[in-house]
Amino acid sequence: MTSQTGAQIIDGKAYAEGLRGRIAGHVARLKTEHGITPGLAVVIVGHDPASQIYVTNKAKQTVEVGMHSEKYELPADVPEAEVLALIEKLNADPAIHGILVQLPVPRHIDPNKIIATIAPAKDVDCFTPESVGRLQIGLPGPVSCTPLGCLMLLRDFVGDLAGKHAVIVGRSNLVGKPMAQLLLRENCTVTVAHSRTADLPGIVRQADIVVAAVGRPLMIKGDWIKPGAAVIDVGINRVPAPDKGEGKTRTVGDVDYASALPVAGWITPVPGGVGPMTIACLLANTVTTASLINGLVPPKDLTP
Numbered sequence: 111m112t113s114q115t116g117a118q119i120i121d122g123k124a125y126a127e128g129l130r131g132r133i134a135g136h137v138a139r140l141k142t143e144h145g146i147t148p149g150l151a152v153v154i155v156g157h158d159p160a161s162q163i164y165v166t167n168k169a170k171q172t173v174e175v176g177m178h179s180e181k182y183e184l185p186a187d188v189p190e191a192e193v194l195a196l197i198e199k200l201n202a203d204p205a206i207h208g209i210l211v212q213l214p215v216p217r218h219i220d221p222n223k224i225i226a227t228i229a230p231a232k233d234v235d236c237f238t239p240e241s242v243g244r245l246q247i248g249l250p251g252p253v254s255c256t257p258l259g260c261l262m263l264l265r266d267f268v269g270d271l272a273g274k275h276a277v278i279v280g281r282s283n284l285v286g287k288p289m290a291q292l293l294l295r296e297n298c299t300v301t302v303a304h305s306r307t308a309d310l311p312g313i314v315r316q317a318d319i320v321v322a323a324v325g326r327p328l329m330i331k332g333d334w335i336k337p338g339a340a341v342i343d344v345g346i347n348r349v350p351a352p353d354k355g356e357g358k359t360r361t362v363g364d365v366d367y368a369s370a371l372p373v374a375g376w377i378t379p380v381p382g383g384v385g386p387m388t389i390a391c392l393l394a395n396t397v398t399t400a401s402l403i404n405g406l407v408p409p410k411d412l413t414p
Contacts, residue, residue, distance in 0.1 A: 259387025332369025
């Protein structure tokens with residue numbers, strides 16, 4: 111879809127729907143040709159409403175594509191040892207090919223210890239040190255869901271990325287760092303910037319591709335964008351919306367969409383851009399791990 115101002119709007123919701131259709135086809139083939147039903151287990155500790163909604167959506171979409179889904183809801187005061195024991199049990203369960211622990215966890219639980227306990231072969235979030243290392247050196251396996259979704263959108267809408275200068279604003283382990291590795295694989299020249307980068311607007315203006323993942327609402331303005339650049343906005347921020355009533359909020363990205371839209375060549379909206387891709391890529395990663403665990407080559411259209 112192209113806006114009236116000329117920028118092509120990247121519809122992540124529509125792309126994710128198509129991706130789930132492809133995943134369902136791969137799941138059906140694994141079942142009929144190999145007798146394998148990919149299984150995803152999600153563990154949530156506590157009763158955070160946003161996390162509950164997210165986990166419910168994951169379970170629903172897992173079943174919709176034909177996978178086996180298990181959800182474990184633990185009370186907020188559960189001992190850390192009990193969570194670790196559950197993960198070890200799932201590590202040993204042959205019906206489970208992907209394990210995801212919904213973060214954040216309560217303060218008395220060490221998230222690093224939780225992540226390190228997940229078997230790397232079943233690490234569909236690509237958080238374990240081994241998974242991060244495999245991504246770094248280019249070995250096969252799942253990659254972080256949100257960066258994978260960003261890459262799929264860029265490939266589909268922009269095309270060949272080789273030689274392009276990509277600026278990633280944000281250096282988190284969740285998005286910024288793995289995104290840099292994926293774009294290096296695509297033969298981009300990659301700059302990782304952040305909130306303390308000197309002359310950040312000037313750095314961003316050099317970019318053919320901007321990936322905004324800094325967690326600051328509307329930080330990146332339209333006059334920071336190089337004309338015709340591809341803008342991928344990973345940010346999900348809640349800000350006051352007084353026009354909707356007292357105490358109401360709206361969701362915005364890290365990019366000032368209204369001012370960037372007339373300048374960009376391609377741009378993701380918030381909501382409806384990168385967000386829908388994250389769960390779809392989680393399902394894709396589960397197909398990848400189910401394939402690798404069983405000695406099969408993962409589907410090429412689901413891996414970077």
